[in-house]
Amino acid sequence: MIAILASIYLxxxxxxxxxVGLGAAVPYLGLVVLGIARKIKLPPREFILGLLLFTALGISTILSSLTLPANSASLALVVLMWAPFVFIADSRKTDATYLLRAFQYGMFPVAVLTILQFVLQSGFPQWLDPVSLLPKSWLVPGYQAAYEFQYGSGVLKANGVFFLESSFASQYLAIAALATLSARRWMSPLFILALVVTGGGTGIIMLLIGLAVYVARGSSRTKVVAVGSIVIGVLVMSWLGLAAQILGRAGEINGENTSGSQRFVAPFDVVGAAFEMVPNSFFWGLGPGSANPFGASIGVTANFSLIPKLMIEYGVTPALFFIVLLIVIIMRIRLDVALKLPICVMILFLSGALIQAHTSVLLWALYLGLGSGHAYSHSAMPECRAVDGNESPKFIDASVSAGRLNIWQSDLQISNRHRKVATKARIK
Structure with a gap:
């Protein structure tokens, strides 16, 4: 829970x-606590894949440094972010509904702040960001907390105050909104409204992916809830007069120097240029930290997500190892695919997750809490009955259910045996 809140508020x-984001220290503090409590173990698959990955990264760095100077700090940062994933908690008590509830209630104040910030920014163009009042040495550099929906529109996106950029706020709000489709649905309109005023296209993509999975796999009731969420989003955009600006961003991918182009097209243009200009970079890359400088040298401005950054800096083989490790980690997390798939897309394609602390910390919190033991699994099927009103449904794995059924049957047999013994004693 602490790691989840740290990924939001730090x-x-x-x-x-x-x-480096302050949240990067949280996994290591968590591992120390688990180590002291002797509740930590090495999962074989993740450990072997992690060992192969870090070895491949090291070899690629050595080979690329023969021709180009190596940025060892960038390599150290990658290892810092992802080394905790070779460990896992040795525990059987974690409940998926508990972590999702913690995430939803953690995001609730952020959603309120996001909406309030949008209102204040609309009425007061000279919005004063309270976090910017802190000393610059305390803040992560290189991010723009507030900027316009479209250049010259005069309407600023909201970043929820605590988020590095509005796009990150939209991604977290999308996860929170998807989680509400099975529990605490009263929060859903709030999260969707906050998502809309961030203007974050990446969050909308994640929300649509999750809703598509809900519709494809769910019952008629699930389909109604999912479609209703889309309708709410469209109505909110229309009511705020943002429909044209947000929906108009769909064409950005074909434009030049647009956010969509810089995120989805330009990075792979740089990959192609790197492999063409330096053929050996296909095997071992141009070296750690080289993606942005190389892109700038060929006149391309790009927002590098995980895959193109890995391919440019370390080559194809380490990139494949990383993708396999990431998929294994996400598959181990006991959440419904309607949540896991958007999270996977976020990490691989929608953010600079390779060296962003908040992204890796959120994934680590889910992995640590829901990757081991007999955790409850969050289901997308709302027809399963919830417990205690608005509380999360107690969905459990079939293996856990069978185990509990065996225990109940054993208890019943023991109870019947004791009853027979007591009856015989009374007769005597």
Whole structure:
């Protein structure tokens, strides 16, 4: 729970003397606590894949440094972010509904702040970001907290105050909104409204992916809830007068120097240019930290997501190892695919997750809590009855259900045996 809250509220704060997010320290503090409590173990698959990955990264760095200077700090940052994933908690008590509830209630104040911020920014163009009042050495550099929906529109996107950018706020709000489709649905309109005013196209993509899975796999009731969420989003956009600006972003991918182009097209243009200009980079890359400088050298401005950044800096083989490890990690997390798939898309394609602390910390929190033991699994089927009113449904794995049924049957047999013994005693 602490890691989840840290991934939300510590995004903009940096580790002292560095440009690394403060949240990067949370997994290591968690591992120390688990180590002291002797509740930590090495999962074989993740450990082997992690070992192969870090070995491949090291070899690629050595080979690329023979021709180009290596940025060892960038390599160290990648290892720092992802090394905790080779460990897992040795526990059987974690409940998926507990972590999802913690995430939803953690995002609730952020959603309120996001909407309030949008209203204030609309009425007061000279909005004063409270976090920006902190010393610059305390903040993660290189991000723009507030900017216009479209250049010259005069309407600023809301970043929820605590998020590095509005796009990250939209991604977290999308996860929170999807989680409400099975529990605490009263929060859904709030999260969708907050998502809309962030203007984040990446969050809308994640929401649509999750809703598509709900519709494809769910009952008639599930389909109604999913379609209703889309209708709410469209009505909110229309009511706020943002429909044209948000829906108009769909064409950005074909434009030049647009957010969509810089995120989805330009990075792969740089990959192609790197492989063409430096053929050996296909095997071992151009070296850690080289993606942005190389892109700038060929006149391309790009927002590098995980896959193109790995391919440019370390080559194809380490990129494949990383993708396989990430898929294994996400598949181990006991959440419904309607939540896991948007999270996977977010990490692989929608953010610079390779060296972003808040993204890796959120994934680590889910992995640590829901990757081991007999955790409850969050289901997309709302026809399963909830417990205690608005509380989350107690969906359980079939293996756990069977185990509990055996225990109940054993208890019943023991109870009947005791009853027979007591009856015989009374007769005597």
């Amino acid at each position: 995004q903009r704060l940096a580790l002292p003397g560095t440009s």
